[in-house]
Amino acid sequence: MDKLERYRQVICSLLKEQGEIVPVNGTIETETVFDHEAERYLLLHLGWNGQQRIYSVVIHLEVREGKVWIQQNTTDFSVAEELLKRGVAREDIVLGLKPAFVREYTGFGVV
Numbered sequence: 001m002d003k004l005e006r007y008r009q010v011i012c013s014l015l016k017e018q019g020e021i022v023p024v025n026g027t028i029e030t031e032t033v034f035d036h037e038a039e040r041y042l043l044l045h046l047g048w049n050g051q052q053r054i055y056s057v058v059i060h061l062e063v064r065e066g067k068v069w070i071q072q073n074t075t076d077f078s079v080a081e082e083l084l085k086r087g088v089a090r091e092d093i094v095l096g097l098k099p100a101f102v103r104e105y106t107g108f109g110v111v
């Protein structure tokens with residue numbers, strides 16, 4: 001299996017596992033969205049908490065030019081560290097949720 005296919009599998013597995021965590025408040029569903037053509041992978045929360053509509057992107061990952069980009073993470077765990085544990089190379093993880101000028105100081109990939 002090539003590197004990119006392995007990264008895709010790691011991403012999908014991670015999002016499926018995170019999707020099994022049930023939100024505490026309200027009637028909230030968790031959905032995973034895997035767009036293999038565009039290389040975009042999301043974990044969403046949607047539903048209701050009383051009268052308040054809930055729709056949020058919890059985790060958004062992308063594969064670009066052989067690297068895994070973390071575009072959003074509203075969880076209380078480090079997606080980057082979890083990707084490392086699952087075999088994604090440190091230089092192949094880009095913290096897209098950080099400004100470009102900060103990325104070189106994160107210890108992760110820079111683009």
